[in-house]
Amino acid sequence: xxxxxxxxxxxxxxxxxxQVIGQQTMGQDTSSFKPRLQFSIITCAxxxxxxTIWGHTAVRVVxxxxxxxxVFNYGTFNFNEPNFIAKFIKGDLLYFVSVNNYSxxxxxxxxxxxxxxxQVLKLSDTEKIKWYTALQVNMMGNNRFYLYxxxxxxxxxxxxxxxxxxxxxxxxxxxIASYRSEVVSAPYKQGQPWIGLGIDLxxxxxxxxxxxxxxxxxxxxxxxxQIARTGRLVIKENILTYxxxxxxxxxxxxxxxIILLIAxxxxxxxxxxxxxxxxxVLDVLLLISFTVGGSLMVYMSMISKHTACYQNYNLMxxxxxxxxxxxxxxxxSKTIGQIGLVFLASIIGLVLTSYWLPQxxxxxxxxxxxxxxxxxxxxxxxxxxxxxxxx
Numbered sequence: 533x534x535x536x537x538x539x540x541x542x543x544x545x546x547x548x549x550x551q552v553i554g555q556q557t558m559g560q561d562t563s564s565f566k567p568r569l570q571f572s573i574i575t576c577a578x579x580x581x582x583x584t585i586w587g588h589t590a591v592r593v594v595x596x597x598x599x600x601x602x603v604f605n606y607g608t609f610n611f612n613e614p615n616f617i618a619k620f621i622k623g624d625l626l627y628f629v630s631v632n633n634y635s636x637x638x639x640x641x642x643x644x645x646x647x648x649x650x651q652v653l654k655l656s657d658t659e660k661i662k663w664y665t666a667l668q669v670n671m672m673g674n675n676r677f678y679l680y681x682x683x684x685x686x687x688x689x690x691x692x693x694x695x696x697x698x699x700x701x702x703x704x705x706x707x708i709a710s711y712r713s714e715v716v717s718a719p720y721k722q723g724q725p726w727i728g729l730g731i732d733l734x735x736x737x738x739x740x741x742x743x744x745x746x747x748x749x750x751x752x753x754x755x756x757x758q759i760a761r762t763g764r765l766v767i768k769e770n771i772l773t774y775x776x777x778x779x780x781x782x783x784x785x786x787x788x789x790i791i792l793l794i795a796x797x798x799x800x801x802x803x804x805x806x807x808x809x810x811x812x813v814l815d816v817l818l819l820i821s822f823t824v825g826g827s828l829m830v831y832m833s834m835i836s837k838h839t840a841c842y843q844n845y846n847l848m849x850x851x852x853x854x855x856x857x858x859x860x861x862x863x864x865s866k867t868i869g870q871i872g873l874v875f876l877a878s879i880i881g882l883v884l885t886s887y888w889l890p891q892x893x894x895x896x897x898x899x900x901x902x903x904x905x906x907x908x909x910x911x912x913x914x915x916x917x918x919x920x921x922x923x
Contacts, residue, residue, distance in 0.1 A: 569660040570594040570652065573691065574603065574637075575756040577647040577775075578722050584646075585727070586718045587752035589688040592634055592650065593664060601634040604667050607687035609680070620680075621828075623837030628676040629690070638772070645775035651759055652767045655699055663698035683711050683739065683750050683840045692749050695759075703745040704761045706754060711840060712739040712892060714751055725785050729896050733825065734832050736844035737891040789899035796906055811910070818907050819858040826851035845891045848882040849875075849904045857911055869915010876908035 576588040591604040608630040610616075619625040641648055655663070669675060678685060695701050708714055712735050719728035749755035759765055799811035830852060832841040857875070860868040879901060886893060893901070 568596040569657075569664055570596070571655055571660060571663065572653060573651045573695070573755070573759060575649040575651070575752045576641055577649075578718065579644055579646050580722075582719075582724070582727060585722050585724065586715075589691045589752040589755055590637070591667070591691055591694065593667070594634075603632050603634050603637045604670075605630050605632060605637075605687070606678075606690040621831070621836060623679070623681065625680050626677045627680040627687075628678070629670055630676075631671065642772075642774050647774055648772040649756060650770040650772070651756065651765075652770070653695075653699075653759075654765055654767045659699045663694060666694060666698055679837070681838065681840075683715065684747075686750070688752050688755050689750050692755050696746070701759075701762065701765055703749065704758055705745050706748045706758055706761075708743070708748060708754070710740045710742055710892070711735075711750070714754065715739065715840070716894070718751075720784065723783065725783055729785050729894075732894055732897060733846055733850070733900075734829060734841050734844070736833055736840065736842045736846075737889070738842040739840040740890055740892050784896065786896050786899060789896060789903070793899060793903050793906070796903060800906065800910060815861065815907060815910060816858070818903065819854050819861065822850050822904065822907075823852055823854040823858060826854060843891070845882065845889050846893075846897070849879045849901050861911075861914070864918045864921065866915045866919040868918065869912045872908045872911025872915060876905060876912060879905045879908065 570593070572592040572594075574588075574590040574592050576590070578585050578587045588607055590606070592601070593604065594601045606629045607627065609625060609627045613619065613625065616625070638648070678690070680686060696703070712732070715735065716728050716732045719725065719731065743750065749758040760769075796811065796814055799807040799814070802808075826847065829844055829847055829850060832838060833844040833847065853875070857868060857871045860871060882889075882901070
């Protein structure tokens with residue numbers, strides 16, 4: 533009998549305690565018993581170094597339960613990597629995701645005077661936990677590393693992919709013409725137009741495709757704009773201003789290239805010792821430049837893994853075959869003229885078919901094509917003069 537009385541009292545005690553606990557939790561915020569996460573997309577302004585020209589994207593996660601405030605950064609790479617430059621050019625350079633305290637992250641961008649734009653996201657608890665779990669898995673072992681591609685696999689596309697996979701976010705269209713227009717315009721806006729021209733020359737017809745709504749947010753401020761356009765995903769935006777962002781003046785290489793072309797034409801036609809010597813110096817410098825530039829263009833277009841450089845029609849006027857013209861330039865032979873004629877015919881073919889080619893040529897590139905045409909015309913004339921002297 534004592535045994536049954538004890539069990540009855542124990543059952544009654546548990547029932548009473550459960551009722552008390554239920555009464556105590558009534559009226560409280562039950563969400564406090566769940567992990568409370570806040571996700572933000574961090575968009576950083578451009579810097580002065582070439583790899584910072586396009587800005588940067590990262591993910592901020594605030595965990596109010598565990599009192600953590602961290603930033604997941606997919607734009608990390610190792611400058612001390614063996615053969616760093618060669619791997620970057622080929623497209624074999626591994627980038628990786630790293631984690632920083634938000635305060636340290638801010639200090640770095642404040643030091644370099646790069647503004648920060650934070651978009652606090654409106655996500656469900658399920659979406660937050662799902663994305664946070666994916667980020668933690670991404671930090672494990674070799675999961676951290678990825679093969680960098682500057683239009684399809686970079687710090688921005690990694691964040692964008694995480695947002696798409698772990699939320700109901702639907703991408704919207706953005707008014708951009710092509711990958712090229714966005715990639716090339718950034719250096720011009722940052723006052724580094726010659727860098728912009730060099731990139732423009734290396735990009736092939738692949739980069740002139742118009743990206744889909746999903747692909748279009750491949751650069752930091754494109755993703756920032758696409759998220760802002762949804763109108764429902766952003767709770768608020770915080771802007772940390774460390775420097776005034778004023779548009780740079782139009783310092784395009786176009787006018788310098790025009791002056792160079794005019795000077796080249798003048799020296800080619802003006803029959804004086806000084807102008808003729810100057811024209812010959814320009815011939816040699818251009819032959820060397822086109823040989824080196826064409827070699828890099830062949831490598832990027834045909835060997836590297838950078839898809840944006842594929843199918844580059846600039847190879848019709850800039851190519852490594854100029855080394856043959858450079859060799860015969862100092863030999864009194866009509867062969868130099870034959871080489872120049874073949875190269876000039878290739879340029880004429882490019883000009884005549886450019887309307888139908890799937891590649892865009894900027895006005896700066898057209899100036900370089902005109903200079904190349906004049907160079908090859910001079911090679912043809914040099915071959916003709918050499919043939920006359922032999923007779």
